[in-house]
Amino acid sequence: MVEIEKAAEIGFCFGVRRAIDTLERIARERGSVETLGAVVHNRQVLQRLAGIGVRVADSIDDIRGNVVAIGAHGASPRTMEELRARQIRTVNTTCPFVLRAQKVAHRLARQGFVVVIYGDANHPEVEGILGWAGNNGVAMLDAARVAALGPPPRRLGVLAQTTQIPAHFTEFNRELIGIVLGKDSDVRIVDTICHDIRRRQTAAMEMAGRVDLMLVVGDRTSANTNRLVELCAAATTTQLIETADEIQAESIQGYRRIGVTGGASTAEQTINEVLAKLEAVGGPS
Numbered sequence: 546m547v548e549i550e551k552a553a554e555i556g557f558c559f560g561v562r563r564a565i566d567t568l569e570r571i572a573r574e575r576g577s578v579e580t581l582g583a584v585v586h587n588r589q590v591l592q593r594l595a596g597i598g599v600r601v602a603d604s605i606d607d608i609r610g611n612v613v614a615i616g617a618h619g620a621s622p623r624t625m626e627e628l629r630a631r632q633i634r635t636v637n638t639t640c641p642f643v644l645r646a647q648k649v650a651h652r653l654a655r656q657g658f659v660v661v662i663y664g665d666a667n668h669p670e671v672e673g674i675l676g677w678a679g680n681n682g683v684a685m686l687d688a689a690r691v692a693a694l695g696p697p698p699r700r701l702g703v704l705a706q707t708t709q710i711p712a713h714f715t716e717f718n719r720e721l722i723g724i725v726l727g728k729d730s731d732v733r734i735v736d737t738i739c740h741d742i743r744r745r746q747t748a749a750m751e752m753a754g755r756v757d758l759m760l761v762v763g764d765r766t767s768a769n770t771n772r773l774v775e776l777c778a779a780a781t782t783t784q785l786i787e788t789a790d791e792i793q794a795e796s797i798q799g800y801r802r803i804g805v806t807g808g809a810s811t812a813e814q815t816i817n818e819v820l821a822k823l824e825a826v827g828g829p830s
């Protein structure tokens with residue numbers, strides 16, 4: 546008999562819930578709505594939204610109407626200006642935690658700090674935050690890269706992509722300080738990691754320590770889902786799955802205790818489908 550456990554923190558995070566509620570309301574009122582880029586990184590959620598009239602515009606040139614929604618990941622000031630210039634109205638669903646990181650980057654850059662963002666430079670959230678740092682920002686995951694910028698800047702501000710792992714951010718800062726700290730250095734570190742992500746990661750790690758298989762349910766392109774996989778894999782065997790369809794009797798064979806968690810943009814319904822499939826395949830818990 547397989548024992549199946551569901552993590553305490555699952556379903557949409559506050560920011561994704563807020564963005565989806567807004568889109569659903571507008572789609573109901575207007576019949577349809579466009580978003581600039583994918584509003585969240587989750588294929589099942591995007592398919593459901595498409596069904597109620599939410600269309601993803603891949604770029605500003607691809608916007609067909611005169612209203613567009615900015616997703617939970619936010620956008621750079623340049624993007625916002627370009628939309629204004631084209632007289633396209635925006636519905637801003639940027640998550641408040643992302644807005645905070647944008648404001649921190651903007652403030653530090655204005656105060657003359659070189660802004661380092663601990664994060665993936667190609668992620669839309671980080672691209673947006675970088676935009677708020679103007680020409681004074683750089684994103685990296687390896688602190689050693691700061692040496693490539695030339696002589697260490699005297700004033701250096703550091704913040705994090707909201708979905709990063711707190712312990713890794715601490716480690717990054719330790720290494721960075723070792724490289725840049727010198728005479729008269731002014732280094733400011735602002736922890737911009739999202740509270741929801743912290744709770745979700747803590748709950749997942751705690752569970753990973755007690756089970757012999759962790760299933761992380763989420764999109765393979767979702768940054769926070771991949772962080773959960775990374776954390777759980779350090780404690781136990783971990784599999785990333787997008788839907789219940791990926792579960793086969795062979796893939797869970799031999800595991801007695803299975804833990805299930807999910808990314809911040811994974812609907813609770815998808816998690817419940819996974820739990821139902823596990824019970825069907827592995828026997829009731």
Ligand code: SF4
Nearest residue numbers: 558560640642707739
């Ligand atoms: S994971 Fe955190 S920062 Fe990202 S949308 Fe959700 S609440 Fe906001």
